[in-house]
Amino acid sequence: MERAFSDLDRDAGLEIAERSHQARQRVQGSSxxxxxxxLKAQLEVLARAGARxxxxxxxxxxxxxxxxxxxxLPGVFSECRxxxxLPELHESAVKARGALLADLAGRGLPPPSEVxxxxxxxxxxxxxADADVVFVFATCFPPEVMSSLETKLSEEMRRGARLVLVSKQLAGCCADFVPFGDNNGYLSVGQTHSKWNLDCFFYVRA
Ligand SMILES: C[S@@+](CC[C@H](N)C(=O)[O-])C[C@H]1O[C@@H](n2cnc3c(N)ncnc32)[C@H](O)[C@@H]1O
Structure with a gap:
């Protein structure tokens, strides 16, 4: 992961995202x-959400x-999507995927899940609709995006599937999503380039 993302730390992500907004004049786009x-928090979240x-x-x-x-990377999921x-962030992600796959192949390591x-x-x-685990880093999603997102999740996610939300909790409309795991579905998670942790909420669709 470190080699694949060697020139793409969080600041690079912020810079790319900002250029992308400016190019498209998405000035009010706090989302x-x-x-x-x-990485530690990513692995904690994945372990807790569970991979079938x-x-x-x-x-x-x-x-x-x-x-x-x-x-x-562990190759347990059949597919990770x-x-x-933002096109510029997406293009960087595609490059990093290529670098990671080449690196694994070059070392004779098994390929990851399909990405x-x-x-x-x-x-x-x-x-x-086919997801077992849905992850949403929703820190900056405004109320109108959260509301549309909740409608989508309610309409599409199947029973038993897990939802991981960073920084936001579901509103009352999603009564059949119940907290999942220890501490009533709560985990405090670290973010890169920051000493501040974020709240992370786990749900399972009943
Ligand atoms: C906080 S970042 C999280 C990145 C990634 N999930 C991670 O954990 O490393 C949130 C991302 O959501 C993207 N985003 C915001 N609104 C979106 C939308 N409607 N559709 C797709 N992506 C969106 C932003 O551009 C940003 O890259």
């Missing part, structure tokens, strides 16, 4: 802010693709 968990052999992992708003690739709205990265709007262009 396009970039951030990422540190042959299952599907989806990151809605996948940024540089770090969470998707971290989920794919990410959808990212699919799409550039598009998570609310309209990515289904989570």
């Amino acid at each position: 396009y802010f970039y951030g990422e968990l540190d 052999k042959g299952g599907v992992f989806v990151d809605l708003g996948s940024g540089l693709g770090k969470m998707v690739l971290a989920a794919a 990410g959808v990212e709205i 699919s990265l799409r550039c598009g709007d998570m609310l309209r262009e990515e289904s989570v």
Whole structure:
């Protein structure tokens, strides 16, 4: 992971995201802010969400693709998908995926799960109907995005699937999503380039 993302730390992600906003004049787009968990937190989140052999992992708003690739590396999920709205971030994620696959192949290591990265709007262009684990780093998603996202998750996610939300909790409309795991579904997680932890909420669809 470190080699694949050697020139793509969190600041690089922020810089790319900002250039991308400016290019498209998405000035009020607080939901396009970039951030990422540190590797330890990514692994904690994945361990707690649980990977079923042959299952599907989806990151809605996948940024540089770090969470998707971290989920794919152990090769337990059959497929790990990410959808990212900013083309420049998406392109960097595709490059990092290529670097990671080449690195693994060069070392004779087994390939990870199938990784699919799409550039598009998570609310309209990515289904989570087949997902076992859905991850959403929602820190900067404004209320209207959260409301549309909750509707989508309620309509599409199947029973038994897990949802991981960073920084946001589900509103009352999602009564059949119940807290999952220790501490009533709560985990404090570290982010890169910051001494501040974020709140992470785990749910399972009953
Ligand atoms: C906080 S970053 C998280 C990146 C990644 N999930 C991770 O954990 O490393 C949130 C990402 O969501 C993207 N985003 C915001 N709104 C989106 C939308 N409607 N569709 C797809 N991506 C979106 C942003 O551009 C940003 O890259």
